[in-house]
Amino acid sequence: xxxxxxxxxxxxxxxxxxxxxxxxxxxxxxxxxxxxxxxxxxxxxxxxxxxxxxxxxxxxxxxxxxxxxxxxxxxxxxxxxxxxxxxxxxxxxxxxxxxxxxxxxxxxxxxxxxxxxxxxxxxxxxxxxxxxxxxxxxxxxxxxxxxxxxxxxxxxxxxxxxxxxxxxxxxxxxxxxxx
Amino acid sequence: xxxxxxxxxxxxxxxxxxxxxxxxxxxxxxxxxxxxxxxxxxxxxxxxxxxxxxxxxxxxxxxxxxxxxxxxxxxxxxxxxxxxxxxxxxxxxxxxxxxxxxxxxxxxxxxxxxxxxxxxxxxxxxxxxxxxxxxxxxxxxxxxxxxxxxxxxxxxxxxxxxxxxxxxxxxxxxxxxxxxxxxxxxxxxxxxxxxxxxxxxxxxxxxxxxxxxxxxxxxxxxxxxxxxxxxxxxxxxxxxxxxxxxxxxxxxxxxxxxxxxxxxxxxxxxxxxxxxxxxxxxxxxxxxxxxxxxxxxxxxxxxxxxxxxxxxxxxxxxxxxxxxxxxxxxx
Numbered sequence: 385x386x387x388x389x390x391x392x393x394x395x396x397x398x399x400x401x402x403x404x405x406x407x408x409x410x411x412x413x414x415x416x417x418x419x420x421x422x423x424x425x426x427x428x429x430x431x432x433x434x435x436x437x438x439x440x441x442x443x444x445x446x447x448x449x450x451x452x453x454x455x456x457x458x459x460x461x462x463x464x465x466x467x468x469x470x471x472x473x474x475x476x477x478x479x480x481x482x483x484x485x486x487x488x489x490x491x492x493x494x495x496x497x498x499x500x501x502x503x504x505x506x507x508x509x510x511x512x513x514x515x516x517x518x519x520x521x522x523x524x525x526x527x528x529x530x531x532x533x534x535x536x537x538x539x540x541x542x543x544x545x546x547x548x549x550x551x552x553x554x555x556x557x558x559x560x561x562x563x
Numbered sequence: 564x565x566x567x568x569x570x571x572x573x574x575x576x577x578x579x580x581x582x583x584x585x586x587x588x589x590x591x592x593x594x595x596x597x598x599x600x601x602x603x604x605x606x607x608x609x610x611x612x613x614x615x616x617x618x619x620x621x622x623x624x625x626x627x628x629x630x631x632x633x634x635x636x637x638x639x640x641x642x643x644x645x646x647x648x649x650x651x652x653x654x655x656x657x658x659x660x661x662x663x664x665x666x667x668x669x670x671x672x673x674x675x676x677x678x679x680x681x682x683x684x685x686x687x688x689x690x691x692x693x694x695x696x697x698x699x700x701x702x703x704x705x706x707x708x709x710x711x712x713x714x715x716x717x718x719x720x721x722x723x724x725x726x727x728x729x730x731x732x733x734x735x736x737x738x739x740x741x742x743x744x745x746x747x748x749x750x751x752x753x754x755x756x757x758x759x760x761x762x763x764x765x766x767x768x769x770x771x772x773x774x775x776x777x778x779x780x781x782x783x784x785x786x787x788x789x790x791x792x793x794x795x796x797x798x799x800x801x802x803x804x805x806x807x808x809x810x811x812x813x814x815x816x817x818x819x820x821x822x823x824x825x826x827x828x829x830x831x832x833x834x835x836x837x838x839x840x841x842x843x844x845x846x847x848x849x850x851x852x853x854x855x856x857x858x859x860x861x862x863x864x865x866x867x868x869x870x871x872x873x874x875x876x877x878x879x880x881x882x883x884x885x886x887x888x889x890x891x892x893x894x
Binding site: 399402403406407410411414415418424428432433435436439493494497498500501509512513514515516517518519542545548549552553556 | 571575578579606609610611612613614615616617618619621622623625626627629630631632634
């Protein structure tokens with residue numbers, strides 16, 4: 385399978401293409417990380433993140449195949465690992481301001497959103513993730529999730545989003561996160 | 564604010580960056596003037612961020628399930644399952660072929676390039692030590708043998724050091740063609756067809772090393788001072804194994820080892836147990852030494868000069884490959 389074919393598969397939302405890339409280039413990326421003070425777990429983590437970056441770029445139409453995919457992934461891994469090393473360095477050399485109100489609010493909001501997403505039924509969660517992360521059109525969502533057609537998928541997505549909004553609003557209100 | 568389908572569509576377009584710039588600016592201006600809308604917008608951003616994170620976690624979890632090739636273990640490491648086994652078989656065939664060629668290449672005046680493996684018994688057991696020190700040169704293989712094992716597969720060298728027999732066996736392979744001679748009795752067939760079949764079946768695996776690219780240089784280290792990049796594992800073509808470590812056994816309650824003066828000191832309760840020193844040489848990983856002892860394989864590194872405890876190799880694939888190679892050789 386060549387790079388163009390993999391990109392086409394990703395455009396169609398085929399997640400197996402990510403797995404193919406993962407197996408194919410794992411050793412190269414792992415060596416990069418391990419040679420730069422990382423562990424194999426770091427390497428897996430970074431490479432998985434890099435693949436998700438690639439996935440998102442292709443899905444949202446922000447990716448052009450101007451070089452080999454391995455070249456792109458390698459540079460993304462480099463950047464991600466740089467950032468991670470910088471973050472670790474900062475973490476060990478600076479004191480963190482804990483308890484700042486805006487940050488605390490943000491953390492609390494994130495926790496609520498995550499908890500509410502987890503309360504959704506799996507199909508609701510999946511359709512919203514496909515729509516807001518993968519940005520799949522309703523026709524593709526319908527095909528992937530066995531809906532009758534795009535309209536059915538759209539209705540389902542609307543209902544699921546309403547449910548999530550309702551859950552989060554009630555939680556935000558009870559936590560005084562709404563003014 | 565009670566969302567309507569229309570508002571929902573508008574908000575989605577905004578959140579997904581699909582709103583035209585002018586409309587976007589107007590939407591944001593409206594939110595600045597309307598605290599309720601601003602609050603709604605913030606919540607919707609939180610939701611989209613949460614959903615995106617949830618999806619990333621889902622994708623990462625899927626990728627985490629994908630078996631990764633082990634990093635240690637040479638070229639075999641990029642393979643799995645039957646591919647690895649097939650390649651291992653092919654490699655052993657190379658090993659045998661190389662052995663015959665190597666043996667033939669020795670002249671009468673030259674000493675066989677056997678390792679000076681010495682099982683040194685504890686003091687007071689000189690007899691055992693003498694017995695253990697018995698060395699066996701590799702028998703010379705007849706000239707008329709098959710030479711079909713021409714391949715660029717990894718070479719494999721096994722330095723057998725079986726205690727208490729202390730039979731020293733050297734099997735050295737080269738990348739050249741081979742004569743199997745009497746070693747045909749090893750009955751090691753090259754299973755290349757199955758490799759080709761599997762390679763075709765799964766394009767993710769490629770037996771041909773990926774051509775180096777400008778970015779894919781294994782030696783790349785990030786340009787960041789103080790990162791302490793690890794020593795480079797430069798890809799080296801190893802065609803012939805020239806130096807073999809002398810193995811010296813010392814009694815100890817703790818299984819450990821050290822390299823000193825190109826000698827491998829093994830500490831442990833070896834007694835009558837069988838141990839074996841194996842060497843796996845690949846173009847990618849260079850030479851790596853392994854010790855087999857009491858059903859476990861251990862990696863030993865020439866870089867270790869202090870006495871260091873030996874830990875069994877945990878990587879099941881590497882263990883599988885070493886087991887297979889060892890079994891094929893012993894058989």
